[in-house]
Amino acid sequence: MWRFLLVLIAAAALLAAALVSPSPGGGATSVQELAFTRADDIWTIGADGMRPRPLLRDAHSPAWSPDGSRLAFVSSRSGDEEIYVAGADGSGATRLTKLPGPDLSPDFSPDGRRIAFTSNRDQQGEIYVMNPDGTGQVRLTRRAGDDWAPDFSPDGKRIAFTQLPGTIWTMNADGTGLRRLTRGTDAEWRP
Numbered sequence: 001m002w003r004f005l006l007v008l009i010a011a012a013a014l015l016a017a018a019l020v021s022p023s024p025g026g027g028a029t030s031v032q033e034l035a036f037t038r039a040d041d042i043w044t045i046g047a048d049g050m051r052p053r054p055l056l057r058d059a060h061s062p063a064w065s066p067d068g069s070r071l072a073f074v075s076s077r078s079g080d081e082e083i084y085v086a087g088a089d090g091s092g093a094t095r096l097t098k099l100p101g102p103d104l105s106p107d108f109s110p111d112g113r114r115i116a117f118t119s120n121r122d123q124q125g126e127i128y129v130m131n132p133d134g135t136g137q138v139r140l141t142r143r144a145g146d147d148w149a150p151d152f153s154p155d156g157k158r159i160a161f162t163q164l165p166g167t168i169w170t171m172n173a174d175g176t177g178l179r180r181l182t183r184g185t186d187a188e189w190r191p
Contacts, residue, residue: 096134140175
């Protein structure tokens, strides 16, 4: 029984990783490559576990666009952790955020028209969204505590995020309709 549950959990985790990391030209239904962070660089590897290759130096937190043509990521190459976007092959890296304080955890909306991210520009982690060219940055959360790691729902209507130290929340993609899903911390997590 326990072995079955562990296998089921592992399979669900692999499927989730594949679905949120679509590959260049493949989309979420045909994953060809996954992007991951290794030693402060972004690498890609075939979905079959073959052909690992370095893609971007001094970069982490990769997020593929839904069509697989672009990759959002975080880098401190400007001296501060900022969000960039590059082509699927790593070319043409363009800085999207430019304000003081780290900007982290990019996530493309399912239609590729928005990027959600965490920014600490106001000395506290808050969730923002922007256009994929860096314009139209809008702050969605304004609460005590650090809001972290936004993740669009599959239909793009909601964003889930963590309020440190480990409470999970959701909100509409425009920042309204805030709803707490869990209570407790990472050490004492419960719905």
